[in-house]
Amino acid sequence: MTAIDSSHSATSSSGSIATRSTLLGTIAAYLTASDHKRIGRLLISISAIFAIATAIEGAILGIERISPSSSIVDADIIVQLFSALRFDLIFSVAAPMMLGLAVAVVPMQVGARALAFARSAMFGFYLWLFGVILVGTSYLNNGGPGGGNAEMVDLFLVGLGLVIAGLLLISTSVATTVLASRRAGMTLIETPIFSWSALVASVSMLLTLPVVAGAIIYVAVDHAYERATFGATEGVNAWIGWAFTTPQIFIVAIPTLGVLAQIVATMTRGKQPLRAGLLVGVGLMSTAVIGAVTQSSHTVSFSGSASDVLKSLIPYLFFNHLSILGVFIVLGLSLLALKNERAKLNAAFVPAFLGVGMVLTGMIGGAIFKITNLKLANTVFEEAVLVYVCYGAVLSGIGAVAYFGPRIWGREIPSAPVIGLGLLGFLATVLASLPYFIAGFADQPASIANNFDYSGPIWLWNSLVGAGHALMALVVLLFFAIATKSFRSGTISSATSADLFESVNG
């Protein structure tokens, strides 16, 4: 008899205990994580999974609209699918992906040892995830805005409230890290441009999301008790719908400017020309906050007297075009920096640049949408704007993971697939959106899949949109697989932490 029992049963038993304890340990580690890289990875990964699901949803809706006289999806769930697409693009994909990047990267950039109030950010992540699950459950059971099941509509409102609370907690954590945890000697003006964009986006969310929450409280109380003041289930869209459209959606895309400027600034290895202009450009994009909190659409009409036109033109320009000017400034200064002879192309630049291009196209589309003479209201034009901005954010997210990933997780990601997927993602975004810009002018109605008609190749536009969404699902899936494999077993990265900063002083 020996002191060590090497029998098979003992080994397997202890093995299973070890496995169990490892599994429990992993679960416990994820539940109580305070490491910013882990929290960021969770947000990015889960929003990428939701991006695939959302793109499939978009593909189904595109296919459904190819032939308005026949349907492949039950007519009762079409309303839910349209509403779910809008919710998912903003609150399940773009916002958490951008905040996840900020959580993972900002503490390293500002030289902080940890994310400020990291457990609060982790709690925010779980609130957001639980909220998205509740919203999904509500949609699956005839809930959501305009849903037929009143209890599920209530569940939707609760879920949306939780999503907002979660995003608020994460935003607070990111903004506090930039403001309170910078290393000694780093002034706010010297903060790396991505961290600056994360700060601007976080503060913008902190100012606009409570306004959505205020509307949700009124609608939820009314829906639970009276169902008259705010228009019962149909009123949900009327009072909260602004949170799913322009200019609120521009706020979630603010970090895309930071990603591009950061990549360009470190690619050139020189002093960023007019760096303060970059900070101003990112800040200008946040003027979308002013338009969002008014909870109304600032349109312009070019008919009537000159004074009438002027009366609507000034608020229209102020609320819609200032943020576009910010994107132009950042794009212009980034391209100016690329004139540096020492500039060396980084693969991540391709998706990041194309992502900002898509966001800009969506923003210009949003401004065109608000010219009432064009009669684009209630057409699919608005859906195209939303898809341009949110898929632009996804493309930018791909660029950011490719660029920051090796610096965070220590392993390289191959350049060729990043460039290839960036180009494919660009094609997917254009296919999923551009046809609806055209179909919008041809009066294809929004949120309707059957019984509509207009002069034009209906089948062509809708087939292209369906194909675009399907291609985007494939792009995100492939990038997710490549990134996971590379960061687990890829070659050791030679990137240094210095690559996380742009040169401030030349």
Place this chain on the structure above:
Amino acid sequence: MNTSATALGAGPSVVMRRPALIVSGFLSAVSAMLIGSMLAIWLDFRSNAPLRESTEGGKMLRDWLPENIKIPEVATNTMMMTFVITCVMAQWAVYSSRRNDSKHTSLALSVVLLTEIALVNAQLAVYSQMGIGVRDGSYMTMFYAVTATMLVIIVVCMGFTLLALFRSIAGRAGDRDLVSAHALYCYAVSAIFAALWFVVYVQK
């Protein structure tokens, strides 16, 4: 020749720039935007209410506040005055904390907690005296929504006070950042309530 490897020196120390105060600022902004948006919707409904003739005759009024509802102004005005006391006490806590005076800090925070309990009690008394149901109409539904949200904000402030009080009682007399952050939130909540008091209880 010395060939031994030496570890890299420690990086520059991180200066935490009063994180509690910054978070308190964000919390104040979130609370202000929340109640601000609700008051904006309230004002929108009120300005769009149909006109009706005053009970005294001759005068046309917006048919917003139902005629049978009386706002208990004594209780609501007392709430507003209580907020002033809360602010003074919160500032006393900051003053004492700066002088490492644990006893006075704890005493001041205890009074703040007491005033906050009084505020919750006063709000419940307002509900009781008004005797309206949440299902009774647009005004009632919106009244309960906005005032109950304010009540939740007061309860959050109470939690903040409890946290600062426990730390003060435990001997962290020099916990100035937290006490200052608490005072900032108290001022913000008071300002937010002042806006709600004026719109809902004074202008009605």
